[in-house]
Amino acid sequence: MHPATSPTANAPAARGHRTLHRRSLLRRLTAAAVAVPLLLGAAACGGGEDEGADPDAKVELSIFWWGGEARAKLTEEALALYTSKHPNVTFKKTWQANQGYFDKLATLTAGGDAPDIFQIDDNYLTEYASRKTTLDLNEYKDDGKLDVSKFPESLWQYGVVDGKLSGVAFGENTQGLVYNKTLLQNNKLPEPTTGMTWEAFIAWAANVSKTAKIPGTMDPSADYKALWVWLRQQGKDLYKGKELGFTVDDVTKWFELWKGARAQGATPTPDVIHEGNATDITKQLVVTGKAGTSFVWANQLPELKKNTKDELGVIAYPGDPSAQWARASMYFSVFQKTKHADVAVDVINFLANDPEAGKILGTDRGLPSNLDVRKAVSESVTDPAMKLSIQVENELGAKFGPSPQVPLKGHSKIRAELIKAAEEVQYGRQDPAKAAAAFLEICKSAIA
Template identity: 80%
Template sequence: MHPATPPTTGTPAVPVHRTPVRRRRLIRGMLAAVVALPLVLGAAGCGGDEDASTDPNAPVKLSVFWWGGEARAKLTEEALALYTKKHPNVTFEKTWQANQGYFDKLATLTAGGNPPDLFQIDDNYLAEYASRSTTLDLTPYKDSGDLDVSKFPKSLWQYGVVDGKLAGLASGENTQGLVYNKTLLTKNGLPEPTTGMTWEEHIAWAEQVAKKTKVPGTQDPSADYKAFWVWLRQQGKDLYKGRELGFTAEDVTKWFDLWKGARDRGATPTPDVIHEGNATDITKQLVVTGKAGTSWVWVNQMPELKKNTKDELGVIAYPGDPSAQWARASMYWSVFKGSKHKDVAVDVINFLANDPEAVKILGTDRGLPSNLDLRRVVSDDVTDPAMKQSIQVESDLAQKFGEAPQVPLKGHSKVRAELIKAAENAQYGRISSAQAAEQFIAACKSAIA
């Protein structure tokens, strides 16, 4: 269950940032040492936690690695500088790059024995890195309160759990959004789509739009794993179940056939245009290039879409029961299990999520703040109308969200790519829906093996 939207007035009472976890553990360790001095003397040769045995004021340098553009880099560097201001002995070696090639670089650093202390990751790779024992289990820090998730939606922090271990802390929240061209509809006297429409109702609506405007009503999302995943959950299935796929070839066939019917009715673009939507980035989605009335995106991508069109855009949940959607971690912060300063690294990610000044600096760049009290503060400061729209829609949907699914398995990125390949084979009519589904299942099983 998700808490209700925070009150609209007043400033939330947020505790001041506490003594760094490393120092607190040192104090507890000193007290324990006094009580158990004979035991300590008897075990003088035993090793201990490297963080806990060091001077809490000794210099610490943490390496941090993330992806994003210059705007994200500026905000992140400013927030890390604030941490250093409050903890002068801690400094950062910062590295960032564009999303493309990021995980290749992270894999190289990890394989070379030189991974960053702190790194950004998403749900496409979290299980993979956790299964390699690359990520530190944050559960003990959460249980002790050193990593505070008390103000997070429960399903948001739980979406970082892999095999019973908390592998990453959500740096922000996001969910799926169906974006539509409101100007096109208004100009032609057509109704706007609404949350709760069935998939069949959505396709019928899109067909109506196409007939009236000559613009296909909706992008065909049969290659979009986000849409497929939501649809599966509405059928009582899921993308993954334990260490296996959560769906069958019959499910995939039904999904592909649903959209074949939509294409046959002219509700979607032609395969070449559908492919264009599949292959381009967010700035060239069909809803902003005028080649379809809707696009299937993440809610927090509204501002980027809006920059690329003069038309007014609207956004709602995907078709069907909205409880199939969930509070998805837009991305995570993870700590390298072998970090020499793991306690300090955990304290940094706790700071980035829960310190009022840091959260205001970071804003909505990585999604809506995970801390619900601070989310309201940040929302009040947002001036971009498209981002305000995103925040409002996600706040409304938060009251309808269901339980989070398990974090995707290792090989998820390959599963996503194989869905595009299979869907496009069906879209172009190269093979039947059933044949495409069988090929997809076989490729998926190989990817997650």
């Protein structure tokens, strides 16, 4: 972990709206105090108070996020900008790599030392919201203290859990099919196109395999993103209310689709497919030269490009692109029992909407949620791969459908179990129907 704490300064400038909402905030947090999260353990004691009547009181907010050194540097610069405008507010900043981040966050929350502001993603937002760990931000949104008016509507709504705004989207992303343009050009092969059917895409990939002697595509049957988009194209979804949004027949058809693709030679052999199932972006088959395409997130294109000399392209996943949506690449949430809720919300509002802060943060967390800030940031980008991913995201934005609900608690378990089930089929150890049935039972247990 790499902590860094700003020095405390002595000038005025806390937000005036703090006093206006203190009483309602006290009522909300006092009620929440009886609903202590069971799994995460007892939350921090003594929370629920604002910083007192003095609007110039010094406030130190703790903030926790995951990412590398580059993200840390940018985030610290943006927070320093906030302190320059609000000198009485300083930050205790802590960050670490993605691996182990949520274990640490759970430990901090259970140990009574939860950060005032913390980064979270859609794998865990429902879980933390359902345990009353996240502050409901609807009141702040409704009275304008948290401005999401310049966000795509489906993007900010992707932070709503059970009617409560539990996180503010800090970057837009969507699914992207990245392909090796150099490979196709060298073999005089056509590029894949947005809107082609899954069957047409598989036929295209089989032709790439035959002509280029490299499998045309990775096998995404273990990829929850691909399954999710495919389900939405069938009028289904990954989740529906508190239940699964799909049936065993749906998963069977999905596994059978890719069993057929393997039979056509469109994909690699199971051992290579297994490599493609790894989450490490550097091991994606499109950059290791073991397949012509990889199913990833569109904003991962620049990182993929660092790992190959070949030119890459990116389009939507096969099928109707309106099944894709403006996904929050990650969120910032406020701890429900923070002593400084109003200030914490104001910080999040500043980071999301201030043009100067937006230029500092850039596209590190995805395309800025505020469309005006996004336009300004996009115009300053010089990296070709980043320019392309922004262009594709903006083009697909005109075709996006409504966002689905945020995944249910247990989503991370379902993602992991899909890989296991798909690999049972890929290696021929189970037929699609049997693997699908076993997977569905585990899914039901995961969300129970």
